[in-house]
Amino acid sequence: MALLSSIDHDLLNEETIQILNTKSIYSVLDFLNEDVDEIAHLTDLTYVDIFSIQQHIYQKFNTTSISGLDLYEKIKESHISTGIPRLDTALKGGLPCGKITEVCGLPCSGKTQLVTAISCNVSHHLKRNIIYVDAKNDFSGSRIYQILKETGCEEKELASSMDRIKVVRLWNMNALIYFIHELHRKESLRNCVSLVVVDSLPCLMLQHKGEKSKESIGLLNLFVNAARLVGTEHGISFIIVNLTTRWNELLVTEEDGKNVSKWVEKKVPALGKYWQFIPTTFIRTDIDKSCELKKIDISVKSSCDVLFGNTISFELNSIGIK
Template identity: 40%
Template structure:
């Protein structure tokens, strides 16, 4: 907490601050916690003067008071952005929430990037929207986007316009990501009709900071979250963050006893545990979480095979839920099964 200083208030003179420090009241928090009558006796200030100082400090440092109707109006303005995938929109209560962070998570090769491609295309195809696609893996495929658009039967002119509205930027470090978000926040970088930011993916930037004893990675993650939340709320856009699901196999040996012969038998048990990356801090950041899992492959005679993806919405609008559905990934992009 900040230190008490004489310039904080007209009654907080240097002599008053010195008397408070002699009684181990050196910070604003300690001043607020202390009894007003005791402070008045220590500093020789009148009780109304002490209460005036307390009131001024609370007005400066407390969160603004918002009544219920104002808060309801703020939330009622929040809308959703349709993904263009009916089953996903139904599971997400009509689409991605605007003003908040959404997480798409899954094991490696579970279709996370393919889903992001499709959502980006659907967002801009029939609207004056722009998508900022932040790629941290260096594997963004414009060819894949083009093939999906060709499968829709679009002309080269329409394809060029759609691909132009998907702005791609390559980021390699958390410092670069924070700098980019800061420039968007300060409007140093202005993207017309920005409706969604896709970050694919965040763990690629954070892995280099895992195990930091100085908590540098956590500090970077906290800054990224604060900037992202501000951008989402101020510009009323959707923010999609790709995360990775990890698998942990735990080996357990349990003893089974035969009741008749009392023979002890050791049975090996393997338990699988799956965790979302980025630690405990991140678990409460996204308001919506979609987990993808690769399913079976649908073989076609013409060789145009499809990959079935099982998707589950485990968190929606900050509430736990369990809404499962399936999607299919093929040359035409992401479709319903």
């Protein structure tokens, strides 16, 4: 409990506090529990003075109440809508602000399509800036134009929406970490930024695999700390694109008393075991090969590996994802 000496009030001077201390009144709680008549008798404080000090303590230490409506509005502000209603429902409101969300899948499973569609929606509907870190050097401005054009907006509005998507090309982890720190330091750089997309992090991380594996974990840790700092301080949501890799593993099983060997395909996220505890939300993408149309299946899980909902199927078309 806070001491009386920590209370910044004109009537609680050093002499008054010393007098109260002689009667074992040291903390704020002691002061509030003590009888008002006793305090007035010990000190030169009037009843009005004592009530004024008590009110000051209540205002400083009491929790403030919040209505159900205010709490609902606060919860809404804690998420960024993806502009895809069914995905927002699966995400319990949208992308969590100040947190890291992972989009992961096999090559050509719709990861870039998904983050491109989300970027367009945040820019066009929410009128917020997006920083798109293009680590693969394959960002398509014409694809952004095509998606926005399908919304039916005028050329001037379309140009404004495209301008709000800031593309940054980085080639190594050190440059990415430096950029995230600059984002924290420079207000002009993060002006109206609600979303940072890194597509994709394995492109930068795989440079440090093998003999440099320890260095890679260190760099990944530095990036995570910087991203969490920027996210928490400024309410920015991060989408990190990860890659699922395929491995063939020789599995030996016993059948009818004989050892039988067979190759089994194993799918492993490229960023390794350390990364699996970093994002708060995981979005998994996969191509639905059973359908003639090009569709992707999306499943959403929390960091506790809790499935938020059933797998959702989306059609890939000229407007991105439907």
